[in-house]
Amino acid sequence: xxxxxxxxxxxxxxxxxxxxxxxxxxxxxxxxxxxxxxxxxxxxxxxxxxxxxxxxxxxxxxxxxxxxxxxxxxxxxxxxxxxxxxxxxxxxxxxxxxxxxxxxxxxxxxxxxxxxxxxxxxxxxxxxxxxxxxxxxxxxxxxxxxxxxxxxxxxxxxxxxxxxxxxxxxxxxxxxxxxxxx
Numbered sequence: 082x083x084x085x086x087x088x089x090x091x092x093x094x095x096x097x098x099x100x101x102x103x104x105x106x107x108x109x110x111x112x113x114x115x116x117x118x119x120x121x122x123x124x125x126x127x128x129x130x131x132x133x134x135x136x137x138x139x140x141x142x143x144x145x146x147x148x149x150x151x152x153x154x155x156x157x158x159x160x161x162x163x164x165x166x167x168x169x170x171x172x173x174x175x176x177x178x179x180x181x182x183x184x185x186x187x188x189x190x191x192x193x194x195x196x197x198x199x200x201x202x203x204x205x206x207x208x209x210x211x212x213x214x215x216x217x218x219x220x221x222x223x224x225x226x227x228x229x230x231x232x233x234x235x236x237x238x239x240x241x242x243x244x245x246x247x248x249x250x251x252x253x254x255x256x257x258x259x260x261x262x263x
Contacts, residue, residue, distance in 0.1 A: 226259030
């Protein structure tokens with residue numbers, strides 16, 4: 082991450098907007114049945130990945146006295162799902178990390194927010210559904226807006242938070258669940 086950020090600044094001279102979005106497949110299990118390696122991988126990717134990204138991006142933005150960071154959280158950062166405690170924990174922590182960093186850096190004109198989607202049509206979601214023997218048609222009726230969201234909708238949420246129209250929004254987790262968190 083440090084090398085990536087350094088190379089970006091070297092090539093472009095600045096770092097204005099960053100979107101921290103990474104994920105890995107989650108093997109469902111309850112806490113007592115959780116494979117420790119799976120737990121550690123989830124925390125390392127979802128939480129540590131965001132932490133390290135902000136750790137190396139923030140000094141650049143502090144020096145510039147400006148910047149925007151958007152972190153990928155999840156509906157699981159607001160709700161507890163019995164068979165994904167490692168995912169829930171990582172996404173709750175991303176929201177907390179986002180809020181703490183936003184508060185600490187607001188006076189430096191750095192805005193830090195997160196987005197929380199529900200189910201988004203990605204290869205990882207398809208793999209999860211396949212693993213559980215589920216289909217979109219079976220899952221969609223369970224959602225307030227009975228459909229799976231798409232990546233273009235998530236990109237629009239990120240673009241909104243990065244836009245000048247969102248200059249007063251800082252430390253917020255944007256609900257992009259189609260109303261699931263309402």
